[in-house]
Amino acid sequence: MPRKSQVRSRRAGVLAAAAAAGTLCSIVPAGAVVGDTPVDGSYAYTVRLAIGDNVRVCTGALVDRYWVATAASCFSDDPAQPQALAAGAPKWKTTATVGRTDLATGAGVVTDVVELAPRQDRDLVLARLAVPVTGVAPLAVATTAPTAGQTLRVPGYGRTKTEWLPNRLHSGAFSLDTVSATGVGITGTGGAAVCKGDTGAPAVREVNGKAELVAVASRSWQGGCLGVPAGETRTGAYSTRVDDLGAWINQVRDGWWDTVTANPAARSSVYDPVRKTTTVFAVDSDRHVVSASSADGTTWSDWTRVGGDWQFASVPTAVFNPATGAIELFAIGTDGVLSQTYWLPDGKGWIEWYYQPTDKRFTGSPTAVYNPATKTAEVFATQTNGAVAHSYYTVGMTGWSGWYDIKANKEFTGSPSALYNPATGAIELFAVNTDGVLKQSYWLPGQDWNPWYAQDDNVRFTGSPTSVYNPVTKVAEVFATRTSGVVAHSYYTPSMTKWSGWSEVRSRQFAGSPTAVFDPATGGFALFAVDGNGVLARAEWQPDGKPWSEWTNVGDWRFTTGRFPTATFNAAAGTLDLFATGQNGVFNHASYQPGKSGWSGWSTLPGKTMVTG
The missing domain is CATH 2.40.10.120 (Thrombin, subunit H)
Known part of the structure; x- marks a missing residue:
């Protein structure tokens, strides 16, 4: 200079x-x-x-x-x-x-x-x-x-x-x-x-x-x-x-927003920067995976079945693959087989469900992530024997890799959570074991998966974790519900020598697993969970030096405890979309758009009764 x-x-x-x-x-x-x-x-x-x-x-x-x-x-x-x-x-x-x-x-x-x-x-x-x-x-x-x-x-x-x-x-x-x-x-x-x-x-x-x-x-x-x-x-x-x-x-603004929202923490909703739409997935009472889409966060399509007469047991997960322009969708069948399909913007719609030949059987819900550094899409799921396995696809491969265990540990329950950390180039993976200890592993290019380890063996969790990366603060963060019902979190930035250790997000108690999402409109995180009364609440953190906000109710509707709410930021519409299944099985949606007065209030995406979501 x-x-x-x-x-x-x-x-x-x-x-x-x-x-x-x-x-x-x-x-x-x-x-x-x-x-x-x-x-x-x-x-x-x-x-x-x-x-x-x-x-x-x-x-x-x-x-x-x-x-x-x-x-x-x-x-x-x-x-x-x-x-x-x-x-x-x-x-x-x-x-x-x-x-x-x-x-x-x-x-x-x-x-x-x-x-x-x-x-x-x-x-x-x-x-x-x-x-x-x-x-x-x-x-x-x-x-x-x-x-x-x-x-x-x-x-x-x-x-x-x-x-x-x-x-x-x-x-x-x-x-x-x-x-x-x-x-x-x-x-x-x-x-x-x-x-x-x-x-x-x-x-x-x-x-x-x-x-x-x-x-x-x-x-x-x-x-x-x-x-x-x-x-x-x-x-x-x-x-x-x-x-x-x-x-x-x-184009400049949306291009950056598309980049930072390409790796959401959501399991069953995804933003597609090609079509500029948010799509949400659920399993209906016939055990079919169905989807609905919106370009503006207000007007939603009718529910349509994804693929043929395949039956599924748990929440599906979706990831957008920028290398192929596809939405990749994964779901575990009633027989424990993990199947997948994809959608391309070629007018042909979803291809038929298929699965990779394997004797592995899975439980819970899968999680998926895209690594832009290696142009690799990857899916993770917990097997019925307690081991977490993964499969991946990189442009140039003739098909997905097949399933590989993440180390030999056979101790996990529930669903894993994964994120890509661009600050370190790592895929971070989290799962709760049968003792309630949250363990984690990571993968770096050119290396094998790191052995599973725990930040604190004395902190116990229930349900499944959720993880998210903040490109504004370069913070990777994981959240999970403790056995006490309080949601706790731990975080890591490149300047730290190790993860922060666990701290609680206020003191309210919840009955299910949380969901977190990065909100580029504020540069912070939005965190959602359902309490024992079925009330869905949110807490927020922004990069302003202040602690997490108090939990506040998102309306007064009642939702099914033990299920994942899901949230996705729609970069084109500038809306944060939130989804949850009511106690009557009806699928509901609320949204927030900066500059407007608060959350929209709940509305129903009619036509189906859901058993997941």
């Missing part, structure tokens, strides 16, 4: 060259819009970006809880060459401050920028934040083209007429003069100008009382800004259009 003096001297050269060429001077990341001082809390979506050791300061706009739209030149080695910016982590540590009109206060959120997604055709980048921003409404992206004569408002943290590094956000009014395919020319009115430090500042248009993002600042003449020669009076600026990039912005 070049020293500050080197960066500054290079900037000066760029500005001089631009001026000599008779073009608009490039804004150099460092300071705010000359104009009014907004009242506290206004323009809360405006983001201050401190890049490196304050080598550069830029402005941006929050367009999603995780994403900031700003200028690519803020992060480029040479600000005059924004198209050279590479995707990935920023070269310099970058701190984003969101929702803080007055920088001297503690309002808003301060977090790091961890990923850049640049455009190659204009000075624009989407910068992903390490944690989602809550409490600040993102700025909507315009969907109609700007036209000459419109008035735009530009808020920014750059220099003013009198301050090099102001502590307050400033804003100014600009007339829209010219429109090109990728940008707009604007001119400050009433003394407003775009100054150093306003690179990436949002150009905002108000339509029917609602603000929308039209463009982000790219370069300016900087007339009237502190440090600019008095003879420079031009207040014109050039800003990069975003109104035509809604599909691209959604």
